[in-house]
Each structure stands twice: as structure tokens, then as C-alpha cells.
Amino acid sequence: MKFLGLFAVACLVMSSTVNAGQLIEHKNGKPVPGKYIVMLKKTAAAPEGIQRFADKVSEIARRNRGNALSPGGRRKVPKITLQYENLNGFVIEDGDEDLQELLGQEDVDYIEQDSEFEMAASQSNPPSWALPRIILRNPPTGSKTPYIYPDPAGAGITAYVLDTGILTSHQEFEGRARNGANFVKGESSSDENGHGTHVAGTLGGKTYGVAKKVNIIGVKVLSKSGIGELSGIIAGMDWVIKDAPGKRVIINMSIVGRDSQVMSDAVDRLSAANLPVFVAGGNFPDYDACEGSLSGHHHSFAVGASDANDAWASFYSYGPCIDLIAPGVDIASADNQGNNSGASRSGTSMAAPHVAGAAAVYMSVDKNLKYPYQIYGKLTQTATKNKITGNLRGTPNLFLYLAQS
Incomplete structure (x- = not known):
């Protein structure tokens, strides 16, 4: 339960102090050549500070434009391609x-x-x-066990799914789903992979x-292809902050990546x-989830x-940075191949939306569940203890349980 007792453990990587003007060493995934995320100091959050930096970039570009880099080429000059509205930063x-x-x-x-x-998933095909x-303390003894859930069933709650997009016309969503923003260049806002539709179906599909x-x-x-640039993911998080006011909200990010300071700041x-x-805990057998910029953060679940x-x-x-265990192997859900299509997938990507969905149900039942720490606490307090077998290697043995009241 890293958001309460394991703050120090969860933040061994994430909470290191960054000095002013520091270049963060690249540690995550494949670097994007020539592309950087610039974060400004909190004291520069006012329009004046943002404008000063934008003016400086323009000055550098004017000064260096046309300077010969070599006999066969010209010097590249920096340009701002994206400004974050709520995170005090830019993409250069x-x-x-x-x-x-x-x-x-x-x-x-x-x-x-x-x-x-x-994304954090692989695919297989059983039911x-x-x-x-998730509604039983022990595994069901027969194949006819019904899924019984509190009647509000998430009504009045908005779930943001940061992923590959969603096939919103799928019958599973009954008109309750829409695509709000797209930060992938050259693609439509709809799901061309299937991962996002599957995640959304697990979280909130009718079946x-x-x-x-x-x-x-x-x-x-x-x-x-299931890959996203860090700058685009941060832009998605920034957009959610702008869009969320006035709503009761949960966020699902079935995404994995190692240490990133800007990701840590965005989660903050x-x-x-x-x-x-x-968030997904990650699909790497030799990977301590505390090393992930999402899974290791003390403010994520x-x-x-x-x-x-x-x-x-x-x-x-x-x-120890895994907060809860949930079903994640051979999970059937909606697919992007048609409005009635389905598929089975495996991964912590599939486990995370089970928990996010349970959070939405709890929030719809109890209007006093307003803050992340309350919601995270409800999930861990109601969890089934010590039922998961195997070598958990320090993972808390807490399994998702959806209480009926």
C-alpha cells in the first residue's frame, strides 16, 4: 500500500530532487531523436515566465537559422511544437x-x-x-456463478482511458463512450490496435x-503499434486535468515505462x-514495479x-509498489474489429481496468468517496487477503474484492 505506509519504498526512484536547469538522463524505452520535454520552475508558471521562454526559443531560432552546419547541410534550429496547459512545460x-x-x-x-x-499486454484466446x-472471497466452485454488483454500477462517474483509443460505436458501450482527444500524429482518434477498446470494455462494458x-x-x-511518445502521454494527462473539473473521475493508464521525471511530475x-x-504493474518478470515511472509512483495505484x-x-x-492483484490472464472483452467483436488478452493491462471499474462502482455508491487516498483505501481495505499462490517476491497478497455494500 505505497500511498500510505510505503511512501519511501515507492519513491526510491521517483522522488529524487532535480536541480534547476538539469538535463535528465534518458532511461526509458527508445529515445526520440532531437525531441525534448522542457519543464519550467513553479515560479515561472505565470504567463510572463512562459512567454520569456518562448521568446528565447524564437531568438535562438532566428540567430541560428541559415548558419551552415556542414557543406552539405544546414543547422537545425529549435521550435516549440506543443505547450502543456496545466503542467508548465513545452515540447521542443x-x-x-x-x-x-x-x-x-x-x-x-x-x-x-x-x-x-x-502498452502492457499480450494476447490469447480462452473465455x-x-x-x-472479484465478488467472491474464494474461487467459484462451478461455472454458473453470476456476477452480482451494486446497482449504481458506476453511474455518474467518468473514466478516462489513456490508451490506443476506443471503438466507441461498439455495442458494449451503449453510447456511454466517446473519444475526447488524440495525441498520436497521423492516426485517427479511434482504436487501430484493439488494446484500448479491450481495456475500456473491461472497465465499463455492458457484458x-x-x-x-x-x-x-x-x-x-x-x-x-501500441507505442506512445512520452511527450504525447504527458499531453494526454494535461488534457485530462483541463477536461475533468465538474466530473467525478477515475483514470486508467495500462501503460508501462521506466523512470521519467516528467511523468512523475504529471502524476503529481x-x-x-x-x-x-x-496503472498496470508491468509485464516484465525481472522488473520491480517500483522502478516504473507510473507503477512506482506513490500517487498512482x-x-x-x-x-x-x-x-x-x-x-x-x-x-511492494503493486497495490492490488486482479484478474489479468485470459480476459475476454470488446475488440476493435467490429461493433460486436470480442477478444481475450492477458497482461497487467487487463488487471488495471478491473480495479478502476471497481473504484467507479464504489464511487457511484458512496458520494463521499472524493479523494484518491479514500478510493485507494477502500480498495485495499476490502481486498481479499492471502489467497494468491506462487512466488510474489514482496508483492502484497491482496486480491480485488467488489463488496456489495
Whole structure:
């Protein structure tokens, strides 16, 4: 339960202090050449500080434009391609040669190279077993166990799914889903992979979903290949902060990536806006979830996966930063191949939306559940203890349980 007792453990990587004007060493995934995320100091959050930095970039570009780089080419100049509205930062492209000058600006806190994050799933094809399991303290003894859930079923709650987009016309969503924003260049806002539709179906589909009446907003930050640039994922989080006021909200991010300061800061901002964030624990057997920029953050709620036999899925990430275990192997849900299509997938990507859906149900039942710490606490306090078998390697043995009252 890293958001309460394990703060120090969860933040071994994430909470290191960043000095002003520091270049954050690239640690996550594949770097995006020439592309950087610039975060300004909190003291520069006012329009004047933002404008000063934008003016400086323009000055550098004017000064260096046309300067010969070599007999066969010309010098690249930096340009701002994206400004975050709520996170006090920018995305700079073609910035390699001017990094030191940009780092020297008084308003700059740090600069981190853009990199690729990815979805956390693999695919297989048997039927799902998960919904009956999360309403029982012990595995069901027969195949006819119904899924019984509190009647509000997530009504009045909005779930943001940051993923590959959603096939919103799928019959599973009954008109309750829409795509709100797209941060993947060259692709439509709809789901060209299937991962996002599957996740959304598990969270809130009429047949496959935990919270069958929740409203769902897709935020596309991963491409059809399941890869997303860090800068685009941050833009999606920034957009949610802008769109969420006035709603009762949960966020699902079935995305994995290692240490990133800008991701850590973005999760902090979501938490400061009282937005609970449910994340995949990761699908790497030798990977301590505390090393993940999402799964290791003390303000996120990380989910590990088990199978139909209550066995720990040993090929997934582990450790004390996993907050809860949920069904994640051979999970049937909606697919993007048609409005009636379905598929089965495995991964902590599939486990996280079970927990996010349960959170939506609890919030719809209890209007006093408003803050992330309350919602996370409800999930851990009601969890089934010590039922998952296998080598959990320090993972808390807490399994998702959807209480009926």
C-alpha cells in the first residue's frame, strides 16, 4: 500500500530532487531523436515566465537559422511544437544543438529527452472468468456463478482511458463512450490496435465490464503499434486535468515505462487535482514495479495480475509498489474489429481496468468517496487477503474484492 505506509519504498526512484536547469538522463524505452520535454520552475508558471521562454526559443531560432552546419547541410534550429496547459512545460523539436543554452535559461527547471512508452499486454484466446471471481472471497466452485454488483454500477462517474483509443460505436458501450482527444500524429482518434477498446470494455462494458453504467472518455496516446511518445502521454494527462473539473473521475493508464521525471511530475499534478490514477504493474518478470515511472509512483495505484486458479502470474512485474492483484490472464472483452467483436488478452493491462471499474462502482455508491487516498483505501481495505499462490517476491497478497455494500 505505497500511498500510505510505503511512501519511501515507492519513491526510491521517483522522488529524487532535480536541480534547476538539469538535463535528465534518458532511461526509458527508445529515445526520440532531437525531441525534448522542457519543464519550467513553479515560479515561472505565470504567463510572463512562459512567454520569456518562448521568446528565447524564437531568438535562438532566428540567430541560428541559415548558419551552415556542414557543406552539405544546414543547422537545425529549435521550435516549440506543443505547450502543456496545466503542467508548465513545452515540447521542443530539433533541440540537440541548443540544449545547453536552453538549460541556462532562468525559468527552466529541467529538460528530459522524449522517449517511447508502450502498452502492457499480450494476447490469447480462452473465455473470461474474471467477473465472478472479484465478488467472491474464494474461487467459484462451478461455472454458473453470476456476477452480482451494486446497482449504481458506476453511474455518474467518468473514466478516462489513456490508451490506443476506443471503438466507441461498439455495442458494449451503449453510447456511454466517446473519444475526447488524440495525441498520436497521423492516426485517427479511434482504436487501430484493439488494446484500448479491450481495456475500456473491461472497465465499463455492458457484458464484460465491472462498472456497467460508467461514462468513458478515450484519450489516444498510444499508436496502432501500441507505442506512445512520452511527450504525447504527458499531453494526454494535461488534457485530462483541463477536461475533468465538474466530473467525478477515475483514470486508467495500462501503460508501462521506466523512470521519467516528467511523468512523475504529471502524476503529481493529477493527484493534486484529486484524480485517482490506476496503472498496470508491468509485464516484465525481472522488473520491480517500483522502478516504473507510473507503477512506482506513490500517487498512482498499481495493479498486478493473477490467473483463474488464483496463481500469481509470474511473468509479470512484482514488488511492494503493486497495490492490488486482479484478474489479468485470459480476459475476454470488446475488440476493435467490429461493433460486436470480442477478444481475450492477458497482461497487467487487463488487471488495471478491473480495479478502476471497481473504484467507479464504489464511487457511484458512496458520494463521499472524493479523494484518491479514500478510493485507494477502500480498495485495499476490502481486498481479499492471502489467497494468491506462487512466488510474489514482496508483492502484497491482496486480491480485488467488489463488496456489495
